[in-house]
Amino acid sequence: MKKFLAILLTLVMVLALVPMAAFADEADDFYLEIKFSNVFQPTEWNYKASEKLAEMINERTEGHINVTYYGQNELDCYGDSVVRAVYGEDWMGLEEPSLFADYAGDAAMVIAPMLYANNAEYNYVMESEFVANLIEELKEQGIHVLDTHYSFGFRSVVTNLDVYTPEDLNGHVLRATSSALFAKTLECLGATASPMSFTECLSAISSGVVEGFEGSVSTIAGAGNPYELVKKVAETNHLIATRWLFISEECWNKIPEKYQTIIEECAYECGMWEQTMCEEDEAGQIEFLKSQGVTWNEVDLDAFAAACEPVIDWIVEEYGSSYEAYEELTALVAEYRANNA
16 A cells, blocks of 8 residues: 555656646747847947847847847837737837827827926836736737836927927927827927938938927937037926837747746846936936037926827827826826825
């Protein structure tokens, strides 16, 4: 009887180990090539964070997940990048949240103009149930959001004009990104929006087609030396400069869990690294830009905030978001401010 029990116990232990061994073998035999694309230039923090992320994933998965990063608009970017994820390709991107709004309307509302004053408020909202539900909604559309923290400051109006109120921008044409939300916000700020790539923007400023752009400090100091063309920054801080890291949901689902965990850890680590490095770097960038003749001026923030109110109506009408969503987001920001006064 004792011999029988010993044999039975051995069989049970062997059978218990089989699923784990099978899983280990599956992961050890799994290899995947992923293309990772965005528009950023080597001088920009999003480029540096993207490059760092690809290297970390490749190293920590020991080459089982090989991410090849393509910056500088070499492959599809903006909305085209999101589409490649929706189509289920082995694809990763880093894009502005409103570009997901065609698939989940609240993705535009979550970065509504004048909503945040700093990264801490933004991060608090990103950890909320509201954003968790939004991410689940995007999953159903084939978009798996890996991280939401790739932020690099706030966007202001950059021209050679003296800008203090929305009226000061009337009749002036400024470059806008391909984001419809950004273009709409710029128009509500008082300008005429002309969507184009940033590389086109610099030549357009030189030729007088546009008179400036809206962007962050790192944009002004970035590739092509924009500060040589435009010297005045009106501190509207109307939109947070942030990007969401995403991957095709179909691609994600075929990755073994052990590698999914590594990718998630790398994604968060690199996003927070970018935020921290950019915050630390911004003061130095501002001093450099001042040495190049760039000046900053305060604006009538109440006037610009009031001018941006129609953007909320537009998000509701254009993407099917809701005023309740905007109220929930503003309540979260107010909650953070009350708890961190």
